[in-house]
Amino acid sequence: MLNISHLNAHFLHSTRFALQDISLQIKPGEKVALVGESGSGKSMLAQLILNLNPHIAVQSGSIEFENKNILSLTQKDLESLRGKDIAYIPQEPLSSLNPLHKVGKQIIESLYLHANELYPHLRGKALHNKAKERLAELLALIGLDSSLAHAYPFELSGGQKQRVAIAMSIINNPKLLICDEPTTALDVLVQRQIMELLSSLAKQSAIVFISHDLGVVREFADRVIVLKDGKIVESASSQRLFNAPQHSYTRFLIDSLTLPKRKALEQTDLDSTRQDIVLRARDLSVGVRKQGFLKSTYKEILSPLSFYLKKGQILGIAGESGSGKSSLALGLLHLLETKGELYLNEKQVKRTKADVKLLRKQISMVFQDPFSSLCPRFRIGDIIKEALGKLPYEECKKQIEWALEMTGLDSSLAHAYPFELSGGQKQRVAIARAVVRKPKILLLDEPTTALDKSSQKLILTLLLELQEKMEMSYIFITHDLEILRILSDEVLILHNGVAVEYGKSERVFKNPQSVEARALIEAFFGSKDDKGEQKQC
Template identity: 40%
Template sequence: MAPIFKLTDMHVRFDTPDGEVHAVCGTSMHVDPGETVAVVGESGSGKSQIMMAAMGLLSSNGRAQGSARFRNQELLGLSPRKLNQLRGKKITMIFQEPMTSLDPLYRIGDQLIEPMIEHEGLSARRARARALELLKLVMIPEPERKLRAYPHELSGGQRQRVMIAMALSGDPDLLIADEPTTALDVTIQAEILALLAQLQKKLGMAILFITHDLTIVEAFADRVYVMRKGAVMEEGPVTRIFADPQHAYTKMLLAAEPHGRKDPVPSAPVLLQADGVRVTFTRSKGLFGHDELCAVDGLDIQLREGQTIGIVGESGSGKSTFGRALLQMLPSEGTVVFQGARISGLDRSAMRKHRKALQMVFQDPYGSLSPRMTVGEIITEGLLVHQPELSGRDREARAAEALKAVGLEANMRNRFPHEFSGGQRQRIAIARAVILRPKVVVLDEPTSALDRSVQAQVIELLRDLQREFGLSYIFISHDLAVVRALSDTVIVMKEGKVVEQGPVDRIFDAPQSAYTRELIEAAFRLNTVLDRAAARA
């Protein structure tokens, strides 16, 4: 059987201020019809750039050589008009960072409908009905309302599900999925993967799955390619790779799991306290006016010096909204006190003196990094505002130190955000926050786009910074293994409310709530969910 998609001796290079970067070095791989092939490797290994090159989506400073063939048609060098006859219909792609792929000026429904009208010739009415059907398919709550919503009104996980719906709209022959479940909690992740497995059986499509999550690979893929520094280290059937890996790098990836526990915090002063925090959003009801959505409903929190509070819950539960409300980044009710001073209700100017001590790492790093600034400028921007007495040389030294601390090279500070992988951008966002030596850092899914080996490095980095500078963290994540490794206390949220909270070991070892038990069990039942989905299909 001839491959549906084949890459031969692919090279991808980028021109940067520091010279040429050889991101992909002579890589070859193939996908057969109806097959699921996974590509795994550390952040920056070239996984995504191979597919961006094949789809004609490289940035302006990038160039590709070699061959990328879809059903024996060469894609490299194909005109945009001919590529567009394939992209969005025969070949579709789920991108890693949905906020950068969705137009912020258009409603979700319009963005789903447009490609169906363009590629399938559907009427506007039929396309709208199909869009609603797709949102239901990917299990987005209140799908009729979400069709009228803008991207910023959806959670990160909901935006990612919209991208999955968009990719599936044309019943593609080949689906390229670049970290499609990164921002999804474990319950939704299992449901989405089960859905993809069912649709693959039904439509006969092939899936090329780019991911750093080896649990997903083992449960979902037929074959796997392991990449590092732009080259394939090892490839083969999933069962063989996981049972008998041959390459040392593959063995390291399989062994790299979050481990250890955070040092316990003795009785320490309360640094940040919130009481009755409530966040509501006004949302449109179309012709029938407006109503209110209560995203956070009367939450309390008490964060001590050197403590880490983990917040978990499904996508759309209000985790990120709560984190932003604590730092006064959006309007809220209730009281927030930081170091004895009430900060709730302060305007932007009055909050400025507190910003150095209160930092946030955002869930979508690309959306929070200015595309017009170099990484060095981005990281040191806070120093210019909060420590203007530092010389340019001192700022450069601090930037190099921060980059090294998060596992990046100092000379990377001259590059722009688009020249990095998603995982590298996430590390840049962490460096920007910690360079100011804050007191409190709200970390919103800071390790979601990182492979397990780098996750372990970042966890150790966060622990070291916490010990050295007495930092306090509010750690928002759907990755329960990472939460357990980093947290003292865990808060479980659902629909804007606290379902359960307590010491980390008690929450994981003896959860009281049925919802908490469901979250924990879901992290260990992915194979079962996929097996059942395959049986139903």
């Protein structure tokens, strides 16, 4: 079905080849995974298959789909191919959805674009009814409520946006589906549902699956291709590659699955160490205020909950997509409206401008998506400087260099732009911006989700080193329960906007009390042994 032969390509502004002598073949119904670190060329190769990136120049080679060279097709032929025969699920759902259109309209757009070819006998109302029927079918398949068809992208969680992007791609039952990190932002329950959906689609479509999650790749792919610096270093069946990797780089990727260890925090009696509590929430709820014609109404999206955070402690927050994890983070910074009580160093934070300003000096946030959390028009130094406010130039320069050094980046990167950095480097910049103000609490919203396993391990190691050096406390939001089990002292599990489990990490993972928490933990660790490793690995 797809035949890539001796492909060499580079970016237009660079003479260095980003893809070198790439050759691979994909048969109908085959599931092929592309793995490698950030910057290895996985996404670049995927985009070239559909000729999506105008900044990539092909030097030599060919990409043939059903014996047609994609690189020589006209724009009209490419438009006919995209979305009908070959579909692409992008890595960043936040930037792939139009913020001005409701998600239902965006999902069925591709169906209307190819209606003449796919449904030549349908017109007008009959075509509209077909689109509505297909939309309802897809929303059920991806596990979204039908009411969300009328929502805008900003009203959805990261995982819900990713599912919408998947629905947009599969609506026309393409022959080849290119999945660029399709489960990155999803919790384990939805991830399993999506992987089952992709497996069922593989009966009628070939799938190119790009992922840094080697556990998912092992279970899903028939064949695995390993890329490093734009070259294929190993290609083998999934079973052979994981059981007997031949290349040293492949062994390095598999070894990266082992997470860094953390020294356990000494557990002392809460009443005797009240002065060590840096943040406390009492019956804190989070919501949004909607302005009506005559009055505004407060809609609660996170029910009242209570927790505390000690100095040097890591509080892990987990839950399915849309459970309220990011809403809680935004509520703690008063970026969403809250009700209830919040205490910083045992002093109540009131909703005055002065108290909120003090709160945001003490709590810094690292956002989920390093690609969209950095302004593309600012240099790295200016991005970090923005967090410092009005400081003398020399003092700013020292602080920027210190933040870059603390996060393991070279000071020369202060003059670079975000697009010149890899995903792992972007996330380090986001962390540098957060720690440059020397906060007491770091609020981390999925800080390793968009990274490959080796970069993820480096970032987690960095965060543990920073915590020890700066004596910070962390609130760590993630879908990866293995990270929480190893790193967190306390765990808070949310489900549909309600706190269903809260307690010591060891107790929660060994003996969860709520049905929802037990289901989430069993879904994640169901195929793992007591050490958290794959049984067959």
